[in-house]
Amino acid sequence: KGTQCEKIVAKYGYTHLSSGDLLRAEVASGSERGKQLQAIMQKGELVPLDTVLDMIKDAMIAKADVSKGFLIDGYPREVKQGEEFEKKIGKPCLLLYVDAKAETMVKRLLKRGETSGRSDDNEETIKKRLDLYYKATEPVIAFYEGRGIVKKVDSELAVDDVFAQVSKAIDAL
Ligand SMILES: Nc1ccn([C@@H]2O[C@H](COP(=O)(O)OP(=O)(O)OP(=O)(O)O)[C@@H](O)[C@H]2O)c(=O)n1
Numbered sequence: 001k002g003t004q005c006e007k008i009v010a011k012y013g014y015t016h017l018s019s020g021d022l023l024r025a026e027v028a029s030g031s032e033r034g035k036q037l038q039a040i041m042q043k044g045e046l047v048p049l050d051t052v053l054d055m056i057k058d059a060m061i062a063k064a065d066v067s068k069g070f071l072i073d074g075y076p077r078e079v080k081q082g083e084e085f086e087k088k089i090g091k092p093c094l095l096l097y098v099d100a101k102a103e104t105m106v107k108r109l110l111k112r113g114e115t116s117g118r119s120d121d122n123e124e125t126i127k128k129r130l131d132l133y134y135k136a137t138e139p140v141i142a143f144y145e146g147r148g149i150v151k152k153v154d155s156e157l158a159v160d161d162v163f164a165q166v167s168k169a170i171d172a173l
């Protein structure tokens with residue numbers, strides 16, 4: 001997701017908000033709340049809904065005047081998060097479903113873990129993150145499929161070939 005988002009920002013100028021990055025910034029601040037978040041993320045579990053939603057909302061408000069549009073990465077993680085987002089903020093116009101095999105994701109995250117410094121890029125936590133993804137996050141796609149806004153992107157390919165599919169979906173907006 002992060003890899004494609006960077007390319008989307010370069011080409012389309014949208015404001016990229018990664019819920020994971022917002023949470024990691026709070027952890028890095030060393031605050032009391034950051035310490036609680038770190039413990040949850042280390043276990044590969046989900047941070048309480050209101051915490052993440054408030055962070056996204058504040059970040060959106062801060063950029064509302066200058067933004068050409070928002071690219072939200074890693075959120076919603078469960079159907080309930082999507083419902084709350086729509087109540088408090090609004091409806092999305094496109095959902096990019098960046099798909100890869102579990103085996104590919106594990107391989108890429110372990111490789112990323114060699115340099116990312118992320119305490120959740122280890123085999124045990126990756127497994128928990130994937131389990132939770134299939135259980136809680138994948139149903140989000142079905143939720144939005146009914147609205148006809150889901151565009152599936154095959155991310156087994158090279159980065160630029162993935163981006164060609166992403167661009168096509170955005171250009172069709
Ligand atoms: N809406 C969100 C987003 C993130 N997290 C927490 O933050 C961790 C990392 O999330 P994220 O950065 O989105 O992880 P990935 O899916 O691996 O994607 P990325 O590489 O972009 O970090 C999750 O495992 C989870 O503990 C969460 O609880 N709720």
Ligand SMILES: Nc1nc2c(ncn2[C@@H]2O[C@H](COP(=O)(O)OP(=O)(O)O)[C@@H](O)[C@H]2O)c(=O)[nH]1
Binds near residue numbers: 001108112159
């Ligand atoms: N081959 C290949 N590797 C990729 C691609 N996208 C990401 N990666 C690698 O996979 C790792 C995780 O990617 P990232 O964008 O951080 O994933 P995220 O967790 O969804 O944000 C990175 O180390 C990338 O180098 C891709 O399209 N093709």
Ligand SMILES: [Mg+2]
Binds near residue numbers: 001002003018020
């Ligand atoms: Mg990322």
